[in-house]
Amino acid sequence: MKNKENHPKDAFVGAFDLHSNAIFRYCLYRIGDREKALDMSQDTFMKAWKFISLGGSVENMKAFLYKIATNLIIDEYRRRKSPESLDNLLEEKGFEPSIDEYEHMINRLDAEQALAMLSQIPEPYKQALGMRFVEDLSLKEISEITGESENTIAVRIHRGLAKLVKIFKHQND
Amino acid sequence: MTNEQFENKILSQIFQKARGVTLTISEKIKIHNRIDQYIEENPLSYSTLQKTKQKYKVVSPFYTRLSFSMKLVPAFFVALLFLSGTSFAAQNTLPGDFLYPVKIRLNENAQTLFSFGAKNIALTEAVHANTRLMEIEKLSVQKKLNPETLEVAKISFNTEALNVKKNIDELKASGDIESADEVGSDFESSLKTHHTLLKALSQKDEEQDLKIATTSTGTTTQKINANVSENILTNITDAVDVHLKNTTATREITEKEIVSSSLNTQPDALKVTADIALKKVQSKINEAEKSINSNESVDETIKADANLKLRQAKEILIEGQLKLSSNSNGEAFTLFKSAQRKAEEAKLMIKSKDEIKTVAPAFLKIYKEEDKVEEASKASIENSSTTPLNNSNTGTKINVDIEVPPTTTIISTTTSSIETF
Missing domain, CATH: 1.10.10.10 (Winged helix-like DNA-binding domain superfamily/Winged helix DNA-binding domain)
Known part of the structure; x- marks a missing residue:
């Protein structure tokens, strides 16, 4: 039986459990492709962890995750043609x-x-x-x-x- | 209904349904595993680890991930602090208070350290998770909740709740499913009470903060006071809801396992199991009664509703006893566990009386609505029918912030957040 551990990984995993659905949904309706949205969601959390592991300071995890996801979406838009105006x-x-x-x-x-x-x-x-x-x-x-x-x-x-x-x-x- | 009202209705339904899109369980597990692997491949350096702890305002030079003997140091330090009164003074602090780090890093660490046995450790972790939620509720009532303090408390709650889940899983894996069920059942009752209270507090904040402002450009707007408190409470309420659903699902599976494993042993093992559950629920009802009657400062409305819940517990108990007498031992066991949860909820209402008092009507209304939903869901499962997707009877009101020319418009929608695994 493990005693309580206070490693930031636990806190980050907690943040994943809390925000993963929201980040995925955000990517999905911005991109319109489920597989791509899954990859982007994963990349968002990996980039967030990378930032933290290199000593970066995160004041607001939710906003931070959305910012990363937004940047990934912008990169994706640049790779595509812009959608026609409807x-x-x-x-x-x-x-x-x-x-x-x-x-x-x-x-x-x-x-x-x-x-x-x-x-x-x-x-x-x-x-x-x-x-x-x-x-x-x-x-x-x-x-x-x-x-x-x-x-x-x-x-x-x-x-x-x-x-x-x-x-x-x-x-x- | 005017055209505008109807359009508002369409919009609220679209958003409500859109929130139902989530990761599937397998997708979530897959991503979770990849992230786990990535974290293993990219660990924190020691200096980053120290800095990260400081970011969360943790002052704990005595806690390290070294040997067990080193982990005893915080406990001894707590003993020293206790003698000077610091640890004792820290016990009732809230996030943002100076001694709060002493409470969570030293006092609570010591409590876990001195909990012996898997079940006691699980119960201690559950108490800590509960404490996080009570702290948030207290701060909300005192209007002291801000994004930073909530972020710390929320991550801590999530960590504690995940620890409870891990401990319950480990109890089951070790074969002690009765203890797993007991811990899970009590934790479920407390999460349900907190979920209802947080929802009620969220509604109260939202109603108080809606106001009209005039912008500097002279355009009249209807502006939401970007109610940080309301949105924060919505987020923590959603987090509690996720853990509540998980805990409920695990508990249901565990109870079925207890019944089936009893059936597979001796012929009267299930009766023995049901008898034990009967004794526990009788004891829980007595505890709840004592709690309600011995507390004179409880608001009469809250007392009345706690008593109502207790009556429900007793009714279910009687139903269980009838099943027991007709040898339907499995059903009797399930009913006794249900009665036990109701009694625990009654007890918890008294414990959170100060916070519930500030939002009593909303709290009790939501509780009753959720009970109805629970009953309807059970009846639906029994009748093998599906419930309609668009249940417009639940949720939190949100208001739209729009900038318009002279005629101002409020779009008021009813939505609910759906987060599923």
Whole structure:
């Protein structure tokens, strides 16, 4: 029977248990590819540990992990072409389902589909929206992670919400 | 319903469902193993190890990973400090207090060191995990919770909770599944109580901090006071929820193993097991009753609800006794364990009375809702039916921070965080 050990590895493993799902989800809706998101999540924690093992100081582990993940996502975007704007796909159509029909559609939606819908929103709204409403980060935390002002984040959230509603209606027309 | 209200509803449902996306168990294990390997290949240097301990405000020049005899040094140091009153003074400190490192690094180390036997070590670790949560709750009630102090307490809680899990697994591996079940069952009750209290405190903070501000540009906005406290409590609540689900799952498996291993030994072994469980639950109910009745400073509402929980425990006990008398010993055992957990929860409500008092209505409401969900889930498993995905009856309210031209709008959504293994 082991006695209590206070090695930072235990604390880091604790941080992994706490944040791994959130980091994975963040990578998934930003990238849209599960396998890639898994690799990125793993790389995020490895890079975090590397930093700590070399003597780096981490004040806020959660923000630190998100920053690493964000940088990995940016690298991935650079390797790809930017996604086309979906604005031209979001034109209003003639038929508008009723509220009851929308209710039915939302009930059929599963978790993966909901996240996929989010991933269709153009950047940088997608990042702001996901961090605020899926990961429950405050404006202050998002601002710290992204380096943008809280006002900018607030505007992106507002515009992102409008786009998400359009995407939902468009997909269910 | 207006169009805007409906759109808000769509949005809240989308976000709620999106949170349901998680790593699968095998994915998580795979990544965990790779990270473990990476850590082995990239260990901390000694100087980095010292620096990392200091970052967490740990002052422990006496604790090293050397021989067992060296580990006795903290215990002797505690003895010396106790004589001077320092250790005693440290015992009720909270994260951020000057003597807090003495409490967690010396007092608690000594407690673990002097816990003999696998079960006692596991129980001590569970007490420490509980203490971390009580500290967070106290700080929240005192409005002293900030990101830094919470980060320390949260990582410590996670470490302690993982230690409890490891100890329970080791008890099972050594063949002592009864002790594993006992430790797991009590830990589950305490996590459930803390989870409910943290949720209630989180709701209270959120309601108090919503306000309207005018920006310097003159645009009228509806701005959330980026409620750090509320978001932090949401995070720690999610962490507790994860450990609660794990502990519950392990406990359910362990109870089934106890029943099946009893069936595989002597013919009346299961009856003996059920009889022992009956005695334990009767003792637990007596403890809880004593705790409720002997504490005069308890708020009447909390007392009433603790008594209600105790009545539920007694009802389940009677149900178990009926099963026992009709030789359904396996079912009787499971019912006695359930009654024991209810009695433990009643006892814990009295223990956390000061914190619960500040949020009593919300706490009791959430407790009752969670009991209903638990009952519905059990009934659903028995009827082999699935529950709908979009349960809109639980969760924490969140508000949107948006910047708009003259007309301001609040989008109020109900969401719940789902974290699964």
